[in-house]
Amino acid sequence: MGFDEQKVRGGGWPRPVIPRIGARLSYALHSVLAANPLYRRLGAWLERRQRVYRWFTRAERVAKEQLYGCRMCGQCALPDTGYTCPMTCPKQLRNGPCGGVAASGHCEVHPDLICVWVTAIERAQDAGHGADLDLLQRPVDHRAWDRSSWVNYWQGRDDGLGVAPSADDPRPLLRRELGLSPR
Amino acid sequence: MSAEPSGGGLRAAFAAGRFAVTAEIGPPRGADAEAVTRKAELLRGWVDAANITDNQGANARMSSLAGSLIAQRAGVEPVMQLTCRDRNRLALQSDLLAAGALGIPNVLLLTGDHPRFGDHPEAKPVFDLDGVQLVWTARTLRDDGVLISGKAVSPRPSWLIGTVENPFAPPLGFRARRLAKKVAAGAEFVQTQYVFDIDVFERWMAGLRDLGVTEHCKIIAGVGPIRSLRALEFMRTSVPGVHVPDLVDRRLRGVPADRVAEEGIQLCVETVQRLTTIPDVAGVHLMALGYEHGVPDILRRAGVPRPPAVLSDHNRHHSMEGIGHAR
Numbered sequence: 001m002g003f004d005e006q007k008v009r010g011g012g013w014p015r016p017v018i019p020r021i022g023a024r025l026s027y028a029l030h031s032v033l034a035a036n037p038l039y040r041r042l043g044a045w046l047e048r049r050q051r052v053y054r055w056f057t058r059a060e061r062v063a064k065e066q067l068y069g070c071r072m073c074g075q076c077a078l079p080d081t082g083y084t085c086p087m088t089c090p091k092q093l094r095n096g097p098c099g100g101v102a103a104s105g106h107c108e109v110h111p112d113l114i115c116v117w118v119t120a121i122e123r124a125q126d127a128g129h130g131a132d133l134d135l136l137q138r139p140v141d142h143r144a145w146d147r148s149s150w151v152n153y154w155q156g157r158d159d160g161l162g163v164a165p166s167a168d169d170p171r172p173l174l175r176r177e178l179g180l181s182p183r
Numbered sequence: 184m185s186a187e188p189s190g191g192g193l194r195a196a197f198a199a200g201r202f203a204v205t206a207e208i209g210p211p212r213g214a215d216a217e218a219v220t221r222k223a224e225l226l227r228g229w230v231d232a233a234n235i236t237d238n239q240g241a242n243a244r245m246s247s248l249a250g251s252l253i254a255q256r257a258g259v260e261p262v263m264q265l266t267c268r269d270r271n272r273l274a275l276q277s278d279l280l281a282a283g284a285l286g287i288p289n290v291l292l293l294t295g296d297h298p299r300f301g302d303h304p305e306a307k308p309v310f311d312l313d314g315v316q317l318v319w320t321a322r323t324l325r326d327d328g329v330l331i332s333g334k335a336v337s338p339r340p341s342w343l344i345g346t347v348e349n350p351f352a353p354p355l356g357f358r359a360r361r362l363a364k365k366v367a368a369g370a371e372f373v374q375t376q377y378v379f380d381i382d383v384f385e386r387w388m389a390g391l392r393d394l395g396v397t398e399h400c401k402i403i404a405g406v407g408p409i410r411s412l413r414a415l416e417f418m419r420t421s422v423p424g425v426h427v428p429d430l431v432d433r434r435l436r437g438v439p440a441d442r443v444a445e446e447g448i449q450l451c452v453e454t455v456q457r458l459t460t461i462p463d464v465a466g467v468h469l470m471a472l473g474y475e476h477g478v479p480d481i482l483r484r485a486g487v488p489r490p491p492a493v494l495s496d497h498n499r500h501h502s503m504e505g506i507g508h509a510r
Contacts, residue, residue, distance in 0.1 A: 092313075093314075117354075134363070139320075
């Protein structure tokens with residue numbers, strides 16, 4: 001016996017989520033949460049207080065789950081993806097859509113849902129953040145699941161998660177001499 | 184050890200600016216080396232290299248590493264496919280090192296079909312890395328001599344790094360940039376999904392030229408004959424990411440049932456001919472699954488020259504004689 005994913009809903013593979021909140025508002029909210037020395041100290045304090053950290057992480061989970069379908073990978077890619085969570089892709093692709101997107105823009109694994117990257121690219125470009133999509137996103141550190149990505153971000157652990165192209169090259173993407181490594 | 188070809192092979196074709204031809208060998212469901220050898224022998228002398236697929240369509244098969252070795256012994260340069268679907272980063276890196284150790288000259292790195300489409304839909308999809316990250320990992324492993332962990336690798340492998348792209352999947356406007364990302368990560372050649380829609384393909388190529396991608400990466404266009412209406416239906420509905428335009432559909436449905444196979448082959452021949460005229464198309468990748476014996480005919484009719492004879496094994500040369508050469 002087995003499940004037909006098309007008939008038995010829930011569980012199973014990640015399902016692409018269309019965020020409930022616009023990209024522009026998300027970028028605006030980001031400035032409220034942007035890393036600064038105060039948040040950095042708050043993050044360090046939270047990590048010393050297990051109970052408070054758990055409550056804080058729970059609040060983050062509820063908020064981001066409702067708004068973006070967050071799955072708590074702990075290394076938030078939202079700022080680079082038009083605030084569309086790539087971890088809701090059934091293949092959890094962090095660097096763009098796979099080659100299986102249907103002509104209609106639907107996901108190959110969940111044909112009833114729009115590919116999360118189709119949504120992400122549209123949102124990023126509409127908000128004037130299309131260039132973010134060219135960043136090379138490093139592999140996920142699976143030790144970070146279920147931890148607070150806000151705390152991780154404030155502590156500087158997300159630095160270089162997406163590798164920024166250099167400013168002076170008109171084709172920054174194609175610079176090999178950056179010494180990029182996927183670590 | 185099979186000797187390295189001197190004039191043939193993918194690297195040599197790229198270096199010489201010769202139109203490259205690759206084909207595909209799907210390893211068998213069974214511990215059957217002969218099945219790979221048989222397909223390799225049909226392709227030998229006609230292609231620069233053949234991809235050895237990695238659990239194609241998420242169906243369990245003999246591994247691409249073993250298949251690559253067998254093909255190499257049979258005188259066909261392998262392109263070892265490696266997907267992110269079935270292996271985490273440890274296993275991917277160890278297979279890359281194995282390919283280097285065994286002298287496999289090319290690897291093709293891709294994300295892979297989801298298990299949903301295969302014979303084990305209940306399997307755990309791994310996708311620890313994505314295709315871009317795997318290309319990146321391979322390039323730093325080879326060029327910088329380090330694993331993802333930062334640990335040094337010695338000696339370094341020397342394979343050519345290939346990848347795939349689908350110019351026909353939405354968002355169409357993003358597909359050139361997606362390949363640019365893979366090229367920035369380290370891809371040196373790319374094989375595309377089946378080209379049935381030349382107009383869309385040409386727009387994608389123009390996008391690649393604008394981004395400077397074609398200066399850094401060889402573009403090999405995917406082609407293949409649709410030899411029955413059943414195959415047409417399968418392509419349209421069951422292969423993720425394949426786009427069959429209505430024009431092709433009408434053409435194949437417009438001929439009598441006994442002429443469909445020939446019409447499909449003719450269409451493939453015409454597609455190859457058109458592709459040879461598009462600037463910066465470095466070759467074709469002929470996906471003729473189950474029709475390997477028809478590959479020479481398609482190439483001959485399309486006028487694609489054979490790669491230079493390169494076989495180290497002298498007693499194989501007689502098989503090359505008497506086969507008509509194209510322009």
